[in-house]
Amino acid sequence: MDHSCSSLKADVTCNKPELVLTILHFNDVYEVEARPEEPVGGAASLTSVLYKNEMLSFSPTRFATALKKFQLLNPFVVFSGDCLSPSLLSTVTKGKHMVDVLNKLGVHCAVYGNHEFDFGVDHLEEQTKTMTFPWLLSNVYDRFTSETLGHGVVSTVLEWNGLKIGVMGLAEEEWLDSLGTVDKKDLDYIDYVETADHLSAELRDKGANLVIALTHMRWRNDIRLALESKGLDLILGGHDHEYGVLEVNGILIVKSGSEFRYLSKIDVVMDQDGEFEYSCEKIVIMKDLQEDAEIKNIIRGYTDNMRHMLGELLCHIEVPLDGRYTSVRRAECNLGNLVTNAMLEATHAEVALLNSGTLRSDRLHPAGPLTMHDLLQILPIRDPVLVVEATGQQILEGLENGVSNYPALDGRFPQVSGIQFGFDPNGKPGHRVIAETVKIQGKSLDRDRKYRVAMKEFLTKGKDGYTMFSGCPHKQDIENAQILSTILINHFESGQIVRGMKKWRSGHRMGLIKVSCSPSLKGEEVGLAVVPGVEGRIFQVHPEGQPEADGQAETDGQPETEGPPETEGPPEPEGPPETKGQPETEGQQWAGLF
Numbered sequence: 001m002d003h004s005c006s007s008l009k010a011d012v013t014c015n016k017p018e019l020v021l022t023i024l025h026f027n028d029v030y031e032v033e034a035r036p037e038e039p040v041g042g043a044a045s046l047t048s049v050l051y052k053n054e055m056l057s058f059s060p061t062r063f064a065t066a067l068k069k070f071q072l073l074n075p076f077v078v079f080s081g082d083c084l085s086p087s088l089l090s091t092v093t094k095g096k097h098m099v100d101v102l103n104k105l106g107v108h109c110a111v112y113g114n115h116e117f118d119f120g121v122d123h124l125e126e127q128t129k130t131m132t133f134p135w136l137l138s139n140v141y142d143r144f145t146s147e148t149l150g151h152g153v154v155s156t157v158l159e160w161n162g163l164k165i166g167v168m169g170l171a172e173e174e175w176l177d178s179l180g181t182v183d184k185k186d187l188d189y190i191d192y193v194e195t196a197d198h199l200s201a202e203l204r205d206k207g208a209n210l211v212i213a214l215t216h217m218r219w220r221n222d223i224r225l226a227l228e229s230k231g232l233d234l235i236l237g238g239h240d241h242e243y244g245v246l247e248v249n250g251i252l253i254v255k256s257g258s259e260f261r262y263l264s265k266i267d268v269v270m271d272q273d274g275e276f277e278y279s280c281e282k283i284v285i286m287k288d289l290q291e292d293a294e295i296k297n298i299i300r301g302y303t304d305n306m307r308h309m310l311g312e313l314l315c316h317i318e319v320p321l322d323g324r325y326t327s328v329r330r331a332e333c334n335l336g337n338l339v340t341n342a343m344l345e346a347t348h349a350e351v352a353l354l355n356s357g358t359l360r361s362d363r364l365h366p367a368g369p370l371t372m373h374d375l376l377q378i379l380p381i382r383d384p385v386l387v388v389e390a391t392g393q394q395i396l397e398g399l400e401n402g403v404s405n406y407p408a409l410d411g412r413f414p415q416v417s418g419i420q421f422g423f424d425p426n427g428k429p430g431h432r433v434i435a436e437t438v439k440i441q442g443k444s445l446d447r448d449r450k451y452r453v454a455m456k457e458f459l460t461k462g463k464d465g466y467t468m469f470s471g472c473p474h475k476q477d478i479e480n481a482q483i484l485s486t487i488l489i490n491h492f493e494s495g496q497i498v499r500g501m502k503k504w505r506s507g508h509r510m511g512l513i514k515v516s517c518s519p520s521l522k523g524e525e526v527g528l529a530v531v532p533g534v535e536g537r538i539f540q541v542h543p544e545g546q547p548e549a550d551g552q553a554e555t556d557g558q559p560e561t562e563g564p565p566e567t568e569g570p571p572e573p574e575g576p577p578e579t580k581g582q583p584e585t586e587g588q589q590w591a592g593l594f
């Protein structure tokens with residue numbers, strides 16, 4: 001590497017190896033609560049602790065203490081993306097608490113992670129305005145503005161410790177697919193090697209002594225960057241959550257784990273020939289570190305304010321939203337249609353399939369204001385949504401499983417979007433779905449064709465009897481998945497945008513703007529119905545072969561408020577129904593708050 005002493009400022013001595021810079025690096029921080037086991041980092045059930053009214057132990061507090069230990073070295077602090085989401089607290093704060101935490105930690109620059117976009121480009125740009133450091137993004141451009149997405153800074157030279165440090169922010173092409181609220185076709189992508197070469201030269205021209213690529217990409221791409229690019233000194237990455245340091249082609253690649261559990265201390269030393277040498281030390285954030293009082297107060301301010309924030313109005317609904325177990329676990333219902341429509345639109349899948357056990361409120365939500373509290377009663381579990389590739393045959397088997405226990409109040413009963421089907425409730429379990437009635441996006445099911453099916457991670461693991469999906473290839477990995485409750489929050493915001501109640505600056509879609517899958521919505525109506533009706537997606541077929549609308553469909557989206565549900569099956573169980581396959585340990589819950 002070509003770094004001559006003469007290019008450095010006077011305070012750098014050339015005679016002996018000398019520490020010229022200490023960089024502190026971290027990436028991918030989501031939860032703020034310390035975990036019980038070492039390294040304490042983040043995660044664990046925030047709400048259960050809140051419920052017990054105990055003071056939490058927060059992970060960024062110890063992390064801040066670790067950072068402060070190096071204060072005398074005047075470190076350059078960098079972050080490689082993913083902080084605004086997903087987490088329990090960020091579902092409510094939309095990541096605002098992390099803005100305050102990262103500001104307080106004294107971050108000097110960062111690269112956008114995919115999860116920075118979980119609540120939309122507008123929201124992100126509002127947050128970056130309040131951040132005390134620049135966010136970089138060098139190789140992804142917004143076709144609407146012809147500028148970088150989220151107005152990320154393309155590159156910058158920061159002066160620190162008498163050094164000029166050139167920094168860029170690089171993403172991989174797969175990053176574009178993992179954005180929850182931005183459509184890839186609205187973006188222009190430039191290969192990261194090409195960008196790195198161009199920017200390295202430019203930064204050197206501007207006098208940079210050291211050029212760092214902050215990246216949010218998988219290892220294989222960081223390695224390719226190190227192998228093929230020219231002019232980079234360091235690659236400090238995120239997106240992968242495992243801690244790792246690798247030297248490739250003479251370039252150090254560092255990934256610092258996740259969840260405030262680790263910090264990388266990278267020392268830049270100048271040797272006798274005036275060359276930079278790098279060494280990396282892994283700092284593990286252990287319980288014995290004291291909690292930083294200032295950071296603790298910041299997070300506590302947000303958690304104390306949770307109840308107030310839960311009152312946030314998401315949507316004014318015009319019809320009652322039926323979340324009663326007796327409805328959602330036996331028939332198509334408007335709540336199931338709402339949730340699955342949002343899943344479909346957020347993922348661009350052809351079919352959305354939800355086990356109705358997901359819908360936990362067991363109540364009829366009256367027409368009127370629907371709040372964050374209501375939503376988290378309906379979806380208390382932090383459920384990642386994945387898109388899998390399933391054959392028509394597997395989908396058929398999935399539907400069979402869904403109706404196999406009808407009329408028992410079984411959480412496996414499906415709620416669907418993009419698909420219609422009829423079943424014979426009196427048929428033998430496993431042979432109830434009438435294959436000829438199954439339509440996907442209005443077309444008859446092709447058993448051999450592969451379809452993109454959006455479902456919770458829970459079902460991709462074969463839970464609730466959906467074993468036919470356990471071997472299906474995923475279209476994305478779990479770390480890129482959107483959280484179901486966030487998909488709904490974005491959906492309601494889209495409704496406000498479509499109705500002109502909320503300004504929409506970026507032009508990028510947020511969740512449900514159109515419902516191409518919904519038979520009741522045509523043409524101009526698309527996007528206006530925030531809560532769809534019950535429209536014959538799931539219907540009963542009796543032996544004569546005549547389709548028969550079930551009890552729900554007759555109510556035309558206006559569920560009855562009183563009286564027992566219609567049922568020809570065995571009597572309902574007393575008390576709350578069993579939640580087969582939906583153990584309390586599935587995901588993380590908000591239950592403690594209610």
Ligand SMILES: [Zn+2]
Pocket residue numbers: 081082113114115216238239479
């Ligand atoms: Zn990421």
